[in-house]
Amino acid sequence: MTVLEVDGLRVSYAAPRHGRREVVHDVSFGVGDGEVLAVVGESGSGKSTTAHALVGLLPEGGRVDAGAVRLEGLDIAGWGPRRLRSVRGAHVGLVPQDPGASLDPVRPIGVQVAEILRVHGARDRRTNTARVLELLERVGLDDPALRARQYPHELSGGMRQRVLIAIAVALRPRLIIADEPTSALDATVQRRILDLLDDLRREEGTSVLLVTHDLGVAADRAQRIVVLKDGSIVEQGETAALLADPRDPYTRQLLADAPALASTLVRPKAPLYLRDAAAASAENPFAVVARGLVKEFATRGREPFRAVDDVSFRVRRGTTHALVGESGSGKTTTARLITRFLHPDAGSIELDGVDVAGLKGDALRRLRRSIQLVYQNPFSSLDPRQSIARIVGEPLQNFRDGSTRERRARVAELIDRVALPGDVLTRTPRELSGGQRQRVAIARALAIRPDVVVLDEAVSALDVTVQARILELLESLQSELGLTYLFISHDLAVVRRISHTVSVMQRGRIMEEGATEDIFRSPAHPYTRELLAAVPGRSEVAA
Template sequence: MTLTAQVLAAEASAVQVPVLELENLSVSYSDQHRKHRRVVHGVSLSIAPGEVVALVGESGSGKSTTAQAVIGLLAGNGRVDGGSIRLNGTDVAGWSQKRLESIRGAKISLIPQDPTSSLNPVITVGAQVEEVLRLHTRLPKAGRKQRVLELLERVGIPDPARRAQQYAHELSGGMKQRVLIAAAIALQPQLIIADEATSALDVTVQRRILDLIDDLRTEFGTAVLFVTHDLGVAADRADRIVVLKGGRIQEQGATAEVLDRPSSPYTRQLLADAPSISSGETRPLPSGGRGDAVEVRNLVQEFGAGRNLPAFRAVDDVSFSVPRGTTHAIVGESGSGKTTTARALAGFQRPTSGNIVIGGQNLAGLDAKGLRLFRQHVQLVYQNPFTSLDPRQTIARIIEEPLLNFDAVPRQRRHEAVRELLHRVSLPDSLLAKHPRELSGGQRQRVAIARALVLNPEVLILDEAVSALDVTVQSQILALLEELQRELDLSYVFITHDLAVVRQIADTVSVMSNGRQVEQGTVSDVFQNPQHQYTRELIHAIPGNRKARP
């Protein structure tokens, strides 16, 4: 233990003080002209030993900046303008990076959001966990390697000796996040900051990760600061909630109190928008008798695995139908086959066997020209609107482009269609000349939806189309999709791992696991009376089911 860490520990043991205490913390970022803009305004909060505090808010609310200031990892153009950051009673706000390094990992650890970008791709995961031990302990090399295996086993990684020799790309998302947790707990820190640490994970993997953090808190008395936009996670796991907007605290208090009696209009809006802690009611099924927009029968999709190896069956005998004007959800964890099914529906790959009939057309009988024309009737909206929109094109050009790929449409009519669609997705004309980087995530997703609608399709396939959005923006996009469905008589196939969203927007659902459809039916029937154990596990893992911790 370093001298600085010893001082902090001695101060903590003398008097029971908060592990973390922020008082009037203010943070700003400078622009290219070195002009500073305040983004965190007088934030005050505290976390006691063994306590879990959730810092919640939308993107841009200042929650990640607050967390980065605590651990001294602000971007190069960021600075703490004022206030104190006390760890075990010692103000570290003015400490140098060298001095802060002595307590990072030892007394305070960070679990970042994206494990893929947080792990070094050219160093084994075992070596990356070992680095924490090398920097902060005097363990010999053999002792460090043994401790790495113990840590990997502790976080639930099977066959840790083999996994320790692997690289990040060889591990699943959940496995990579466990590696980061192993590094974070290596020295049993007094405070763990989890910055959106489970937001990109499937619900069952998310639950296992959160259970693990909970176990560590109970076992070691570790304090936890959850930075999240997911009020369901906060409701399940936090003792107290702090709500941020625009860098200012809107309210804070015991979890049950904030959830049951929110005092801030902003908090009330967040709660109303969060599907995971909504009433749980499913929407009523529309009246039948209008025929099916989509029919899938015995779909099989295989991919070649290489010489002398059997083909990999990604989708195995899947069947479902989508009544016209309704929404069918396909749910499951990563690797379940749901995105492969979506790509087959969009005509991007030919099924190995089975039939897909959309708008009366059987995809199996279409040649290349027929497939091209078919895509006028079926459009795909992707998960990440930033990567699916050409950064070099203006918004007007992005929306207009599909019209240029089919029958000639006069220029004036194209421009009129673009403006009509922009208004339909509630965006102003002023965005037409802008580029995707100048728009927010919600605005970009609205542009992606407008582009998909420009050809007047009958069916939209939405592949995790709201999973990357904050709850408030997500709620706005879901409301927009419902409005468009009513006005344009659209049929949706909604691909997602988020059952809380399914409960809100879908009429029928297929549950997939390992390429097979394990359950299918109306959302109401599947949620209220799940027949398969896997479905029950998915529903049980929805954040917010536990409401508040006892």
């Protein structure tokens, strides 16, 4: 039986001065009873627009122009907002991408879960309270009574996503639309959320429309895959057959760009210290040496929280060393210690043999010339009011590096080096895509010719195709300029692609470290094995 049938769907948005612009073109697919169908594509492919159009949740200016949306045989495509509200929740549950934006920050969790019950006619407060606690327990939240009283900011990202799933399944709908439900989560949390959706599907017979940019997730979880590009379906079919023999060039590109699914995994080029024997025999071959780093944070009414606990590692010049672990493992705090945006409570940090842990004032400012940081979110780290030329040139201005003419030439050179067109210099960050903004952030970090670049989750917010291009850029820059990278990530598939050595962190401590391939092929610590087991699509490719 087909739970959802989409036939010839066309969606458009109002376009100022240009009437309307069609963004979804003649899309047709079906979701069977108890089936998981994945809709896959990069940003701008139309996958989220398609999902939202099915239940009347298009943003302002969006409109379904043609096509049928049959839910258990009933065409709801022409229904107005009021009639569609009776469908949402009761017949179709939606799990949105961003729990931070989807939950009301000023209302307790229990109130928000109970609202879906109340809207659909359940008025008895005692019955609703019992059902809320049952749902919170069902989605795996510990101490449901406590969680029901808490606010969203008091829960982790994975816990907030579980709350959204509880809301989506509260009325036992026949279909769940999961729109990038795990894209912002660590691999182990991602696996638990997807396992939860699988459990609910098996127990309730619910069908799932899974919207994702990650072919690895689709490979693990879906029986069939629909591939969207520029609002059109380029290919669809059974998962195993589609992955084994993709017919469309775009599908093949998505497959090649997914780190865990690539048939021939790209390994980092031999590091500079292996290609140059002189560097290996130098007096100090290490660009970064951390010894016994400790960082604690005060907590009200409790003992200080130790975020980094006796962390030590070394990074050879011209290589990439990765710090991996879940959120809360201490990897980002360690990165901020290395870049001296935080002061360590104990331990030493050597850059090119000089201990910088105690630097202050002008000496600390001068340190910025040798080490730079690239953040996860390029939009929040780039001033939206400034032009790209000013953003990239700001470090040169701050350090009074060269004349105005020389700085302008350096900025143009950097923009060219990160493979952006020269006309971006006059634009602002708002006018660029996520991948373009991250290239600008990298260009800015390179402006004053640092020796070490720290990349803090620098590709985790990007689609796999854009991510692959940024990784290629980082590798080429390292090869050309002899850069040393400290790469912070929760994504082990990406780490395997780009790093030469790796340290695995948990609760502020290093659990295991070594050459990347050794860690992947023969992990010694149970936590490392758990992280590796959670990599989406890992079962599809031999280690």
